[in-house]
Amino acid sequence: MAFNLKDKMAGMGKGGGGGKKSSSSKSKSKTAHKRSGSNSSSKSGGSPARSSTRSVAATPPRQSSSKDAGGSKFGFGRWGKKNADAGTAAPTPSPKSRRRMDEEADGDEGVEQEYQASKSKSFSKSKSKKGMSSRKASSYKSTDYDEAPAKSSGGLCGCKRLIMGTCCLALLAIVGVVVWRYGPWAKDDTEVESLKADTCPGCCNGSQSNCDKPVNEVLFPMVHHAHSSSANGFVGASNNRPFEEALVAGYRALRMSTCVCEGVLSKALLERDAAWGLGESNMGFCHTACGAGVRDPKDVLTNLVTFVETNPREVVILQIEMLDGSSADLRTALRYSGLLDYVYKSQEEFYIENWPTLQELIDAKTNVIVFASGDGMGSCKPVDCEDGILYDNDHILQTSTDGTELETCDAPIVGDVYVSYFAMNHFEVNKFQPPSAKKARDLNTFTNLKGRFADCEGKRSPGLLAVEFWDEGQVLEFVEDYNKGGVSGNEVEFEEAGEERRGLRG
Numbered sequence: 001m002a003f004n005l006k007d008k009m010a011g012m013g014k015g016g017g018g019g020k021k022s023s024s025s026k027s028k029s030k031t032a033h034k035r036s037g038s039n040s041s042s043k044s045g046g047s048p049a050r051s052s053t054r055s056v057a058a059t060p061p062r063q064s065s066s067k068d069a070g071g072s073k074f075g076f077g078r079w080g081k082k083n084a085d086a087g088t089a090a091p092t093p094s095p096k097s098r099r100r101m102d103e104e105a106d107g108d109e110g111v112e113q114e115y116q117a118s119k120s121k122s123f124s125k126s127k128s129k130k131g132m133s134s135r136k137a138s139s140y141k142s143t144d145y146d147e148a149p150a151k152s153s154g155g156l157c158g159c160k161r162l163i164m165g166t167c168c169l170a171l172l173a174i175v176g177v178v179v180w181r182y183g184p185w186a187k188d189d190t191e192v193e194s195l196k197a198d199t200c201p202g203c204c205n206g207s208q209s210n211c212d213k214p215v216n217e218v219l220f221p222m223v224h225h226a227h228s229s230s231a232n233g234f235v236g237a238s239n240n241r242p243f244e245e246a247l248v249a250g251y252r253a254l255r256m257s258t259c260v261c262e263g264v265l266s267k268a269l270l271e272r273d274a275a276w277g278l279g280e281s282n283m284g285f286c287h288t289a290c291g292a293g294v295r296d297p298k299d300v301l302t303n304l305v306t307f308v309e310t311n312p313r314e315v316v317i318l319q320i321e322m323l324d325g326s327s328a329d330l331r332t333a334l335r336y337s338g339l340l341d342y343v344y345k346s347q348e349e350f351y352i353e354n355w356p357t358l359q360e361l362i363d364a365k366t367n368v369i370v371f372a373s374g375d376g377m378g379s380c381k382p383v384d385c386e387d388g389i390l391y392d393n394d395h396i397l398q399t400s401t402d403g404t405e406l407e408t409c410d411a412p413i414v415g416d417v418y419v420s421y422f423a424m425n426h427f428e429v430n431k432f433q434p435p436s437a438k439k440a441r442d443l444n445t446f447t448n449l450k451g452r453f454a455d456c457e458g459k460r461s462p463g464l465l466a467v468e469f470w471d472e473g474q475v476l477e478f479v480e481d482y483n484k485g486g487v488s489g490n491e492v493e494f495e496e497a498g499e500e501r502r503g504l505r506g
Helices: 002-015 017-044 077-085 095-139 154-182 243-249 263-268 297-310 327-337 358-363 437-443 446-454 475-484
Strands: 220-223 253-260 283-285 316-322 368-373 396-398 421-425 464-467
Touching: 220 316, 220 475, 243 253, 243 297, 253 327, 253 464, 283 297, 283 327, 297 316, 297 327, 316 327, 446 475, 464 475
Parallel strands: 220 253, 220 464, 253 316, 316 368, 396 421, 421 464
Antiparallel strands: 253 283
8 A cells, every 4th residue: 555655656746737637537548448348349259349339430549658658567657667677576466456457458459459440441441532533633634735636436426326227217117118018918909899879760870850961061070089099008098988989879970090100019019911901011090109009900990891881871981191101001901991882982073062961872872981181192183082082181171270279160271262071179289298088078068069169150160070088078969959950050959968868879
């Protein structure tokens, strides 16, 4: 007891009040180290480890100061140093003191290891940040204003990929269209169950009152682009249903056009029957291009002949536009089909002033009248026209064909014209849109037709009424009522058409 008191007094005499404060701080530090060491040992089974519940900055191990330089390992101050220099051994601490010192030493060792681990982690982070900074700095090259800037190839590669992708899609689309249009399924195989028209006994074109009238004084309902229908696979078709069904329904005039199909691809679309003289022919009924749809001439003409033979009291008018290079093959097909046997051949030298009546045509079994134009065909005397095919422009005057005048009865011509037929074109034409069934439905109403024909009073009376989408509206009902009132139409009592009306079928 005297030894401890003396030692403490020696320390106080050396350091004064500061020594006491230092001793208190050391005691607190040791206690903290002890707790830290105990916690680390208990969590890791005796091995020091960092606490996972709290992030506390590790403190470096306590460094010995000059004040403690003369002390012994056990903190006995100057006395211990003096006895050590004299060769005297330091007093042996009690077991309790040794146990306490061992615990403090273990705590110091744990703190040291925790500090080293924290220091190593901080160094790793610093090194990583430094590496990132060096890589970022190396990515920025020094600017040399004398050197031309390098061109980036990323945008160019992207454009190339886009262009190549677009080209591939376009190529696939073209291949798909070609396969769709020219595959084995593309050939028109429309079958007509019956071409027998439902008419009344002794009637001419649906009415007995028509029989004694000149043919040019009877209004004929006409199908514009009759060969073009959705049912026959046409793209942008002018009609929903084929012309064969229109004939059965009551239409008695057809406007068609012929063209020459595209090379070898026509083999997939046309029958090219050698017995008809068409073994090497590419002619078909189409409009400008066979790729948008075509009908085989053999099918078209065969069905026409069948209708005429099945319905001998019906007079039919054909108006054909022959596109370049198709007239010779068309005439060949007409001869082989047998249709020319029913064609009316006028004996007039110049202008046909007096047309035969429907009954006269029926009795002579020449109840088919054919007008044509195009492919070099010109004006001809009716008696001299080849195959009895009359030149269109010699005999027919018509309203505007561009669909701009749909309310008047005026023809785009000035002066007196000696023609016997007047055709009213009652359909819309839009170069940027395909024909519309919805527009035709509004255009072909009984009311619209009544209003337009009212403008014909005192003018030339139409003999042909050309429409598209023939199955829309009330065209047949209007024509029937118009023909009952005479050629001028002034005496017609127009009535709103109902679903019960029978049209031209009697």
